[in-house]
Amino acid sequence: MGVLSKNSATILDVARLARCSITTVSRVLNNSSHKVNEETRKRVLEAIRALDYRPNALAKSLLSKRTMTIGAVVPDISNPYYAEVVRGIQDAADQEGYTVLIQNTDRLSDRLKRGIHILREKNVDGFIFTGGLHGMEGIGELLCELKERTVVIGRLGEDLPSVQVDNEQASILAVEHLVQKGYRRIAYVSGALCSTTMVDRLEGFRNALKKFNLQEVPGYIQEGKQTLQSGYEAMRQLLSLPETPEAILFANDQMLFGAMKAISEEGLRVPKDFAVIGFDNVPLCSYFDPTITSIEIPKYELGQAATRLLFSLIRGETPHAPLWFPVQLIERESTAESKLQSVDRQKRKRLPTY
Amino acid sequence: MGVLSKNSATILDVARLARCSITTVSRVLNNSSHKVNEETRKRVLEAIRALDYRPNALAKSLLSKRTMTIGAVVPDISNPYYAEVVRGIQDAADQEGYTVLIQNTDRLSDRLKRGIHILREKNVDGFIFTGGLHGMEGIGELLCELKERTVVIGRLGEDLPSVQVDNEQASILAVEHLVQKGYRRIAYVSGALCSTTMVDRLEGFRNALKKFNLQEVPGYIQEGKQTLQSGYEAMRQLLSLPETPEAILFANDQMLFGAMKAISEEGLRVPKDFAVIGFDNVPLCSYFDPTITSIEIPKYELGQAATRLLFSLIRGETPHAPLWFPVQLIERESTAESKLQSVDRQKRKRLPTY
DNA sequence: CATTGCAAGGAAAACCTTTTCCATAGCTCG
DNA sequence: CGAGCTATGGAAAAGGTTTTCCTTGCAATG
Numbered sequence: 001m002g003v004l005s006k007n008s009a010t011i012l013d014v015a016r017l018a019r020c021s022i023t024t025v026s027r028v029l030n031n032s033s034h035k036v037n038e039e040t041r042k043r044v045l046e047a048i049r050a051l052d053y054r055p056n057a058l059a060k061s062l063l064s065k066r067t068m069t070i071g072a073v074v075p076d077i078s079n080p081y082y083a084e085v086v087r088g089i090q091d092a093a094d095q096e097g098y099t100v101l102i103q104n105t106d107r108l109s110d111r112l113k114r115g116i117h118i119l120r121e122k123n124v125d126g127f128i129f130t131g132g133l134h135g136m137e138g139i140g141e142l143l144c145e146l147k148e149r150t151v152v153i154g155r156l157g158e159d160l161p162s163v164q165v166d167n168e169q170a171s172i173l174a175v176e177h178l179v180q181k182g183y184r185r186i187a188y189v190s191g192a193l194c195s196t197t198m199v200d201r202l203e204g205f206r207n208a209l210k211k212f213n214l215q216e217v218p219g220y221i222q223e224g225k226q227t228l229q230s231g232y233e234a235m236r237q238l239l240s241l242p243e244t245p246e247a248i249l250f251a252n253d254q255m256l257f258g259a260m261k262a263i264s265e266e267g268l269r270v271p272k273d274f275a276v277i278g279f280d281n282v283p284l285c286s287y288f289d290p291t292i293t294s295i296e297i298p299k300y301e302l303g304q305a306a307t308r309l310l311f312s313l314i315r316g317e318t319p320h321a322p323l324w325f326p327v328q329l330i331e332r333e334s335t336a337e338s339k340l341q342s343v344d345r346q347k348r349k350r351l352p353t354y
Numbered sequence: 355m356g357v358l359s360k361n362s363a364t365i366l367d368v369a370r371l372a373r374c375s376i377t378t379v380s381r382v383l384n385n386s387s388h389k390v391n392e393e394t395r396k397r398v399l400e401a402i403r404a405l406d407y408r409p410n411a412l413a414k415s416l417l418s419k420r421t422m423t424i425g426a427v428v429p430d431i432s433n434p435y436y437a438e439v440v441r442g443i444q445d446a447a448d449q450e451g452y453t454v455l456i457q458n459t460d461r462l463s464d465r466l467k468r469g470i471h472i473l474r475e476k477n478v479d480g481f482i483f484t485g486g487l488h489g490m491e492g493i494g495e496l497l498c499e500l501k502e503r504t505v506v507i508g509r510l511g512e513d514l515p516s517v518q519v520d521n522e523q524a525s526i527l528a529v530e531h532l533v534q535k536g537y538r539r540i541a542y543v544s545g546a547l548c549s550t551t552m553v554d555r556l557e558g559f560r561n562a563l564k565k566f567n568l569q570e571v572p573g574y575i576q577e578g579k580q581t582l583q584s585g586y587e588a589m590r591q592l593l594s595l596p597e598t599p600e601a602i603l604f605a606n607d608q609m610l611f612g613a614m615k616a617i618s619e620e621g622l623r624v625p626k627d628f629a630v631i632g633f634d635n636v637p638l639c640s641y642f643d644p645t646i647t648s649i650e651i652p653k654y655e656l657g658q659a660a661t662r663l664l665f666s667l668i669r670g671e672t673p674h675a676p677l678w679f680p681v682q683l684i685e686r687e688s689t690a691e692s693k694l695q696s697v698d699r700q701k702r703k704r705l706p707t708y
Numbered sequence: 709c710a711t712t713g714c715a716a717g718g719a720a721a722a723c724c725t726t727t728t729c730c731a732t733a734g735c736t737c738g
Numbered sequence: 739c740g741a742g743c744t745a746t747g748g749a750a751a752a753g754g755t756t757t758t759c760c761t762t763g764c765a766a767t768g
Contacts, residue, residue, distance in 0.1 A: 010755090022755080022756095026756060055755070058753090060754080060756075062725095062754090063723050087432060098453065256767075364724060364725090375749080377747075380725070413723070413726090414726075
């Protein structure tokens with residue numbers, strides 16, 4: 001309507017127009033228990049509408065010490081895994097009227113520190129850390145008074161309230177699946193070991209080898225970054241080994257997809273020549289050719305649960321034990337028994353390997 | 355040190371400890387031009403350190419009417435395309451000390467409205483809209499006074515300052531490429547036509563058909579959502595047609611990947627049986643088997659440029675004409691000439707089609 | 709009639725900064 | 739010696755809310 005006023009209306013403007021005090025306006029606004037005459041209320045509401053008044057959140061926050069904003073620290077938002085976790089966080093926050101401020105760290109510890117700094121400066125009401133961060137012990141200090149309003153998805157070294165997934169167990173699950181399918185020479189491609197997630201998955205793989213009496217072949221464990229390119233390179237490494245593995249477990253689906261290129265470049269096929277299995281079960285797994293067996297992590301649910309846990313902390317409830325979420329192996333074509341391997345397996349069956 | 359005070363120190367605490375007024379503390383803090391005695395300054399700095407004082411951004415913002423935060427509205431952050439755009443925005447914002455508040459709309463117009471509402475409430479200093487939004491004319495009103503601090507990536511119907519890519523031209527480029535390779539029966543799979551991006555790409559495709567004298571075959575234009583599943587379904591539709599297309603242009607790479615599954619399920623191959631070409635050139639394109647020809651959109655640069663444009667608006671500079679970014683066709687295996695088609699092409703060459 | 713209680717409303721403090729304006733003291737200059 | 743300048747410092751307003759604590763009428767109760 002007409003000229004837009006440069007500065008939006010304040011509560012004082014409303015009070016003036018409604019011929020009452022700002023106290024009354026405030027009461028109407030927050031429908032306080034303090035009674036206000038029905039007629040006055042109508043005048044106020046009318047004035048609010050006429051002026052298109054909306055309370056200034058800044059002023060409110062200054063007083064209430066609540067910004068209705070929570071901060072989320074994620075290693076890499078373009079990773080579909082974290083994108084989904086963030087989605088869970090945002091939806092849960094939304095339900096309680098909170099907004100989420102996202103800080104990307106790109107897995108760099110100084111960007112992490114900077115992120116925390118910004119979030120504190122913005123006066124967020126709580127923190128959610130995702131991905132953990134290995135060997136980054138100083139975090140507790142950075143959080144200061146916010147320490148009691150922090151939730152971690154995964155581990156962080158510090159013992160903060162958390163929502164977790166048993167990554168170690170997940171690796172064992174994957175290896176078990178491969179063993180059952182008759183694969184024995186199993187390699188592992190890890191992501192950057194700067195997140196506890198990656199540390200746990202690797203640990204789990206090693207334990208699984210022991211558990212199933214398989215030996216760790218030199219060169220069968222590759223470390224890279226969680227990218228297509230890195231998966232490709234790791235696979236090339238594996239392909240160059242004198243004795244190539246029969247099956248490969250990838251610490252994340254992205255790396256697996258990258259590796260598929262290396263495999264097909266050599267004219268090799270999955271699962272005929274290699275079985276592969278990924279982590280995270282991103283949507284593409286069921287659309288790839290062949291479809292990819294992957295460990296499903298309840299990404300959305302993790303984000304959601306972490307946020308709810310955070311709200312319970314904010315409400316002053318005492319933190320309870322870490323919340324564990326189940327993982328699940330989704331079997332698809334990439335780990336089917338190839339004919340060749342079925343034969344192999346027959347042969348092996350006679351050997352008392354385990 | 356020792357026990358953490360529940361409420362962090364204020365400027366008053368610092369002043370008391372340094373035995374001076376808050377005015378002086380403020381001056382030291384913002385190293386104002388107003389002189390302050392070297393010894394006093396030292397006392398203040400000491401007090402700041404001792405109390406671990408950090409100014410309250412809320413109070414500062416209340417006064418300055420600057421939150422050092424900009425809002426970004428994106429249709430879908432889990433889409434790699436937007437993830438990359440957001441990355442560009444964040445990096446550029448970072449450089450100027452700004453923080454980005456992201457609002458996902460999931461392409462729903464009420465979530466969009468809600469997002470705008472939240473951003474206004476949080477007093478962001480400016481807006482960036484991505485993806486455009488078709489048939490959503492009321493936006494200008496929602497923005498109100500922020501209208502002059504809004505930048506759009508793409509079009510929005512309203513004429514706001516923008517950073518653009520010629521999607522229409524891009525479609526023409528793609529079709530031209532296919533025609534040059536000898537393909538004539540070209541289909542198009544569109545995403546949801548609620549974003550101007552999608553509208554423009556479709557428009558471009560239609561114009562390209564005209565330009566190259568190809569006719570629009572009924573059923574050759576499919577509309578879906580920008581998802582793997584939707585791409586898969588669209589492809590199934592195309593495959594069920596009495597005469598299948600020779601080449602398909604997909605409005606985004608995700609849909610293309612979904613379609614690849616439908617193709618391989620039929621035992622068909624790319625590019626032998628179909629040429630396919632995508633939009634966005636996400637990283638996976640060069641890792642897929644076959645590698646995928648796609649239209650490269652400078653996603654990161656778009657985000658970056660939009661943010662810089664926004665800052666120039668915030669500084670009070672007058673908006674200039676829309677900024678155009680070039681698109682580029684990245685040719686890969688998925689549009690190689692199949693032997694079969696080369697023959698076809700020879701045949702066709704005799705016909706005076708265009 | 710005096711007292712109590714309630715409905716309705718307002719004044720002012722508090723939240724934490726920045727900024728404008730003023731104060732003091734010591735100097736310099738004409 | 740007075741005017742004006744500089745170096746240094748503080749008081750107070752402003753920014754927009756919420757909340758605590760009054761105040762004023764009026765009706766009900768004894």
